[in-house]
Amino acid sequence: xxGMQRGERDAAFSEFYAARALALRRVAYVVTRxxxxxxxxxxxxxxxxxxxxxxxxxxxxEAYARRAxxxxxxxxxxxxRRDVVVESVPDRPAPEPVVPLDLAAALAALPVQQRAxxxxxxxxxxxxxxxxxxxxxxxxxxxxxxxxxxxxxxQHIPTLTGGQP
Amino acid sequence: MNDxxxxxxLREHLTDEPALTRTSADxxxxxxxxxxxxxxxxxxxxxxxxxxxxxxxxxxxxxxxDGAAPATTTEEPPPVTEVMESVAGAGFGAYVGxxxxxxxxxxxxxxxxxxxxxxxxxxYLLSYRPASGPTQLxxxxxxFAPEDLATYDFxxxxxxxxxxxxxxxxxxxxxxxxxxxxxxxxLRSGIGTDAPRMLTLEEVAALPPGEASWVRVVSLxxxxxxxxxxxxxxxxxxxxxxxxxxxxxxxxxxxxDPDLRAAExxxxxxxxxxxx
Numbered sequence: 001x002x003g004m005q006r007g008e009r010d011a012a013f014s015e016f017y018a019a020r021a022l023a024l025r026r027v028a029y030v031v032t033r034x035x036x037x038x039x040x041x042x043x044x045x046x047x048x049x050x051x052x053x054x055x056x057x058x059x060x061x062e063a064y065a066r067r068a069x070x071x072x073x074x075x076x077x078x079x080x081r082r083d084v085v086v087e088s089v090p091d092r093p094a095p096e097p098v099v100p101l102d103l104a105a106a107l108a109a110l111p112v113q114q115r116a117x118x119x120x121x122x123x124x125x126x127x128x129x130x131x132x133x134x135x136x137x138x139x140x141x142x143x144x145x146x147x148x149x150x151x152x153x154x155q156h157i158p159t160l161t162g163g164q165p
Numbered sequence: 166m167n168d169x170x171x172x173x174x175l176r177e178h179l180t181d182e183p184a185l186t187r188t189s190a191d192x193x194x195x196x197x198x199x200x201x202x203x204x205x206x207x208x209x210x211x212x213x214x215x216x217x218x219x220x221x222x223x224x225x226x227x228x229x230x231d232g233a234a235p236a237t238t239t240e241e242p243p244p245v246t247e248v249m250e251s252v253a254g255a256g257f258g259a260y261v262g263x264x265x266x267x268x269x270x271x272x273x274x275x276x277x278x279x280x281x282x283x284x285x286x287x288x289y290l291l292s293y294r295p296a297s298g299p300t301q302l303x304x305x306x307x308x309f310a311p312e313d314l315a316t317y318d319f320x321x322x323x324x325x326x327x328x329x330x331x332x333x334x335x336x337x338x339x340x341x342x343x344x345x346x347x348x349x350x351x352l353r354s355g356i357g358t359d360a361p362r363m364l365t366l367e368e369v370a371a372l373p374p375g376e377a378s379w380v381r382v383v384s385l386x387x388x389x390x391x392x393x394x395x396x397x398x399x400x401x402x403x404x405x406x407x408x409x410x411x412x413x414x415x416x417x418x419x420x421x422d423p424d425l426r427a428a429e430x431x432x433x434x435x436x437x438x439x440x441x
Binding site for chain 2: 036125150
């Protein structure tokens, strides 16, 4: 990468953007539950990626991008004072009575970090380890969040079969 | 039919996603602007100990003179900071009154802070936060290399901002000498931070009161590599229109001031990217 000219950098970045922007925006959407916000945070993440491009090891580019998008999504929510992201998110009391919901509403019932885990595990097909790295939390926490998220989703979507925690 | 699993359900839910509205070119353009201007708008930037403003007759903003040639002189030119404070004092002060303390941010082409007058000082930003009236007043003078003109593609920038509804209005005019004069009215948040954000009306409506400002900025880009901006930020307490204090002609006068165009600043090109 040393000495890479701007044209080469732009071409490589554009290729990466074309390959990953849409998928990462889906992750951002599941976290933020708003397509407009998802577009915005994805762009902000990619601006940071472009600026950091020379310093990012190519092997770590995917992980860097995931983490950037998730962080921007969580920052977006933080600014809106909706949720606080912590290592261990206290369970919310289950809504009573539990009624069937569509998926969007069911996702809204999840704490934000559980949504982030769901987005990375089931939308972006990331492993527990990759999800843990992206969120900066322990793998055990990822598994715990996954189990709780699936349990909550299953409450609201009775036909749901589940997934691998 | 089998019951869906989480992945299937999520993917079905995402099938009606809208198309991406921003291209990699949009991202690159934004990133370059941030790099070039990083720190320029940092709130709370340490104010430089600038010498008392010298009364410069030539510092009084001129009326709009399209294509006006930069002033030339055989004498040692005054420091850029003095010229800018003098010009801003006359141009803004006539409408705002007491401007308050000047806040300076001087940066290299990479946005690194540098002392005013240093050989690599490329971007000078002077900000005031008057006690009443405007939220903030900015006057900036910067240099760029001819090969970086694409970075300052005003016409494209205007088109982009209007398409994305990130500007309420944006016009570009080519002057007789080939300079481009852009006038923009937009909404922004994060004023006084290093990450001001352009906003749509819908985004502002969703923000808590007081987090967004209107901005009206007149920007000049000359063929010889000078960029001069004059801007007023006003509270976005009304989304239909801003209450401006500084007339548009005064902002134009500032942007077109020949002494600002003649300021001695660095013109280093955006460097090739390395693994430094």
